[in-house]
Amino acid sequence: MPELPEVETLARDLRAAVVGRTITDAWVAPDAPRLVQAMPVETFTSGLRGRRIEEIGRRGKYLLIKLDRDLWWLLHRRMSGNVIHRPADAPDERYLRARFRLDDGSELRFVDLRKFGTMWLTDDPQAVVAKLGPEPLDEAFTAEVLAAALAKRSAPVKAVLMDQHAIAGLGNLYADEALHYAGIHPLRPAQSLSTEEVARLRDGIVRALEQGLANLGSSMGGSDGEEVSLRDHVNLNGEPGSNQEYLVAYGREGRPCRSCGAAIERLKLSNRSAHFCPRCQPAGGRAKRKRAKAK
DNA sequence: AGAGTAGCCTGTAAGC
DNA sequence: TGCTTACAGGCTACTC
Numbered sequence: 001m002p003e004l005p006e007v008e009t010l011a012r013d014l015r016a017a018v019v020g021r022t023i024t025d026a027w028v029a030p031d032a033p034r035l036v037q038a039m040p041v042e043t044f045t046s047g048l049r050g051r052r053i054e055e056i057g058r059r060g061k062y063l064l065i066k067l068d069r070d071l072w073w074l075l076h077r078r079m080s081g082n083v084i085h086r087p088a089d090a091p092d093e094r095y096l097r098a099r100f101r102l103d104d105g106s107e108l109r110f111v112d113l114r115k116f117g118t119m120w121l122t123d124d125p126q127a128v129v130a131k132l133g134p135e136p137l138d139e140a141f142t143a144e145v146l147a148a149a150l151a152k153r154s155a156p157v158k159a160v161l162m163d164q165h166a167i168a169g170l171g172n173l174y175a176d177e178a179l180h181y182a183g184i185h186p187l188r189p190a191q192s193l194s195t196e197e198v199a200r201l202r203d204g205i206v207r208a209l210e211q212g213l214a215n216l217g218s219s220m221g222g223s224d225g226e227e228v229s230l231r232d233h234v235n236l237n238g239e240p241g242s243n244q245e246y247l248v249a250y251g252r253e254g255r256p257c258r259s260c261g262a263a264i265e266r267l268k269l270s271n272r273s274a275h276f277c278p279r280c281q282p283a284g285g286r287a288k289r290k291r292a293k294a295k
Numbered sequence: 296a297g298a299g300t301a302g303c304c305t306g307t308a309a310g311c
Numbered sequence: 312t313g314c315t316t317a318c319a320g321g322c323t324a325c326t327c
Contacts, residue, residue: 001320034303061321078321079304095305114304116321155298164322172320220319271300272320 001220002077004136004169005212006233006241007061010083013236014065015056017085018102022052023067025101032097035110037120047121048073048100059129060168074120074128075110081117084109085236132168136205137213143199150190150198157193158186159270161205170205173218173250176275177208180249185281186274187267217241220251249275 002010026045028035036044048067055066063083065073075083084093088107097117098110110117120128134145149166150157160166161175170178179186181204184197193201212218219233219240234240244251248258253266257277266273 003321076321079319112304113306114320116304118322153297159298162321270298273318 001079001171001173001218002081002233003061003171003174003212004058004209005174005243006217007063007077007169008058008137008213009217009235009241010077011056011058011063013085014063014083017236018053018106018108019056020053021106022050022103023048023100024103025049026098027100028098029096032112032115034115035097035112035117035119037118039121044119044121047071059125059135060132060164061171062129062132064125064129070123072120072122072125074122074125076118077112078114078116078118080114080232081110081112082234083236084111084234084238086238131165133164133166134168136167136169137209141202141206143195143202146202146205147195147198150193153190155190156187156269157184157190157201158274160190162270162272167205169209172272172274173220173247174205174208174212176250177212177248178204180204180275180277180281181207183280185283186269186276187283211246212241212243215241215243215246218243218247218250220244249277251275 026048028041028045051067051069051071053065054068057064057066061076063075065075067073086107086109088101088105093109093111095111095113096109097112097115100108102108122128133149134141146167150160153160158175158179161170161178162172176186178201182197182200184193184201216235217233232240249264252264253275254263256262257264257280260277260279262277262279264275265278266275
């Protein structure tokens with residue numbers, strides 16, 4: 001699942017591989033009607049032709065590609081979208097949804113099993129990403145900033161962590177990881193966290209994301225024998241990341257907690273699975289237990 | 296306005 | 312074996 005570390009990994013790869021290149025041709029699969037947003041596909045493809053790639057950026061889970069003459073190509077991988085870089089004559093991948101020929105004979109390809117991925121071509125990228133919350137890997141992301149995002153929210157803290165308007169870039173996997181590192185139960189009402197817990201959660205978020213980034217992302221899909229599966233996150237060269245080997249909570253139901261050995265549990269939250277350690281992440285929270293003890 | 300959830304989409308895996 | 316069902320989940324649109 002592409003979340004912040006997976007999209008940032010892609011941004012770094014693209015920065016090294018395609019900045020300075022010019023797009024000579026673009027094609028979008030006819031059976032991917034949701035891929036191009038806010039304009040006809042023909043306007044999108046003809047708008048990209050002849051443009052030079054100047055800068056690569058990221059905001060939350062959005063990839064921002066600055067083209068010449070102040071045009072921006074925006075991309076969101078959603079669930080299963082991958083961007084890969086291949087020689088133009090390499091055989092097509094399964095689930096290929098769009099291709100972008102470059103002036104050095106290579107090709108960027110968008111491969112997306114579930115067809116949730118979306119792209120925009122716009123002179124106003126802010127219009128697409130304006131409502132996103134703070135960037136958790138910015139220096140400005142302090143415990144106070146997180147406290148403000150959680151304040152007055154009665155929803156489970158995990159639901160707020162996945163709310164892109166509250167904080168940008170966390171999805172199901174890294175939210176589970178961050179809460180485990182912080183020792184906070186996913187169902188705790190966001191506003192019920194103590195100042196100390198918010199500080200721990202801020203550190204847990206940063207730790208989970210930085211670890212994901214250092215390992216070039218989490219690729220849960222595994223491989224199909226010899227060939228790397230394109231069903232989950234892969235990097236620009238088609239290879240998976242390795243962060244799945246280091247996860248502490250996500251996908252580890254029934255397996256021992258890496259901190260205390262208790263079996264990791266799973267519950268339903270916002271129609272998704274939340275994974276947590278019942279011992280390290282108690283439902284009541286530290287403040288509540290402290291108060292109970294004092295009585 | 297915030298909280299909760301169906302639906303988008305396709306493939307895998309489990310259950311009968 | 313073959314069918315059905317559950318699950319994976321980022322985000323929007325919708326209801327309450």
